[in-house]
Amino acid sequence: MTPSDSGCSEHPTSRRPFAVINPAKSHPEAIVAAVAARDPERARxxxxxHGIPIVHDSYQSLLEDPSIDAVYIALPNAYHYEWTLRCLKAGKHVLLEKPSCSNAEEARKxxxxxxxxxxxxxxxxxxxxxxxHPAWQTFLxxxxxxxxxGTVKHASSSFHLPQGYLAxxxxxxxxxxxxxxLMDLGTYPLSCVRQILGKGEKLHPVSAQYQPLPPAVSASEPQIDTAISAAYETDNGKTAEIDGNLLTEGRWSFLPASWAKALPGFQWPVTRAILEDVLVDSQDDGAQHFVRRTVTLWNQVMPVLYHRIDVCDTHILRRSGENVKTWEEVKYIKAYNWPADDEKSKTYQDWWTNYRCQLEEFINRIKGRNESGVWIDGAxxxxxMEAIDRTYNKLGLKARPTSAFEI
Known part of the structure; x- marks a missing residue:
């Protein structure tokens, strides 16, 4: 490693070069230098x-490469725990795909x-x-x-993929x-509502439903959820709902039912927060003025392509417990960068994807520089992962298997 660059590796089973390879092209301190796979030919x-200069015949060979400073782990979830530990033992920084581990036991270890x-x-x-991304932080x-x-009383988030996207x-x-x-795209809505409700708020699932694999294959994988919806409560009485689907069917009402079901479906990813009613003043006639804020982020998943933050403040005049007048004040916000008076706006670019923003903070942390303040710590x-395990328990499904690997 030189003072001005960071050698990284990406696993070829990741079908997403936009996760690290493309962002690294615009970062002056990042070079995707090597790749490794169980199948060397596939790695080559x-x-x-993708123009990666070094190909290693094994994961271990990559970890023994002194030119590599950081590793992006995009292996199947079951291998996250083992290979993260192996990377750390080799002195490599790790950008670890979500979810971090197979279950809460692994995450704690x-x-x-x-x-x-x-x-x-x-x-x-x-x-x-x-x-x-600045859009998510602006939403928060x-x-x-x-x-x-006022504080949040309810949060909701959803993310769907169309049927046919995955075999x-x-x-x-x-x-x-x-x-x-729930171990794939469903983990995004869960993380979103947890961010909204705040750290320290433990989610207790009160209801949950899942969609199994189609009958032709479900017998061999009875523990798999292809879609998930769940409702939660916290110890402080806050509530949340999540919804995710890896096989969203079409909802084209103008087509015959058989056609509509065969076509892929589409739904905007959306996250919403509803705050409690706040008393802002009392009037001479005895009416009390309350405000209830609702904030909605459209497309929390890839806001660089398009997003919109709707901030709706509902004003309520209430007398003797009855609403006598209501009106709304609505504003629409887009945040492709940090505010102009924020030093970060001089570094960040409007066209940066979530992944580019993430890479910026990952390298800042490696370099020991001041960061944006956005980070995901071990806690x-x-x-x-604890919330994921509790949700699977509520569904009547098992937590995902624990690795036997130890260091």
Whole structure:
């Protein structure tokens, strides 16, 4: 490693070069230098396609490469725990795809391990990329910094993929690979509502439903959820709902039912927060003026393509417990960068994707520089996996298998 660049590696089973390879092209301190796979030929093809200069015949060979400073782990979920520990032991920083581990037991062992908590430990970051974009942080600021005050009473988030995007033999539908909707895109809505409700709020599932694999394959994978919806309560009485689907069917009402079902469906990813009613003043006639804020973010998943933050303040005049007048004040916000008076806006660019923003903060942390303040620490990653396990328990499904690997 030189003072001005960071050698990284990406695993070729990741079908997403936009996660690290493309962002690294615009970062002056990042070079995707090597790739490794269990199938060396596949790794060579991947390297040629993406212009990666070094191909290693094994994961371990890559970890022994002194030119590599950081590793992006996009392996199947079941391998996250083992190979994160192996990378850390080799002194490599790790950008770890979500979910961090197969279950909460693994997460607790990983993020409390001496390789993570020791002095001068390598940087470890769970890659919830959407949280690093200014749009998400602006959304949170409208929720948590309302001029009227008040706290969140309800949060909801959804994310769907169209039917046909994934084949039914995809590793995301294999229990031994720690698959399932909640272990893939469903983890985004869960993370979003947890961010809205605030750290320290433990989610207790009160109801949950899932969609199994189609009958032709469900017998071989009875523990797999292809879609998930769940409702939660916290110890403080806050509520949340999530909804995710890896096989969304078409909802084209103007077509014959058989055609509509066969076509892929589409729904905007959306996240919403509703704050409690806040008393702002009392009038001479005995009426009390309340305000209820609702903040909605359209497309929290990839806001660089398009997003909109709707901030709706509902004003309510209430007398003797009865509403006598209501009106709304609505504003629409877009945030492709930080505010102009924020130093970060001089570095960030409007065209940066979530992944580019995430890479910026990952490298800042490695370099020991001041960061944007956005980060996902070990406690957050543990709490996320605990919420996933509790949800699977509510569904009547098993937590994903625990690795036997130890260091």
């Amino acid at each position: 093809q991947y390297a040629k396609r 990983l993020f409390t391990h001496p390789l993570v908590t020791g002095s001068n430990a390598p940087v470890l970051l769970e890659a919830f990329h959407n949280q690093f 600021s409208q929720v948590h910094q309302s001029p009227y005050g 039914l033999d995809d590793i995301r539908f294999q229990y031994k690979m720690a698959g399932g909707c 957050e990653s543990i709490a996320q």
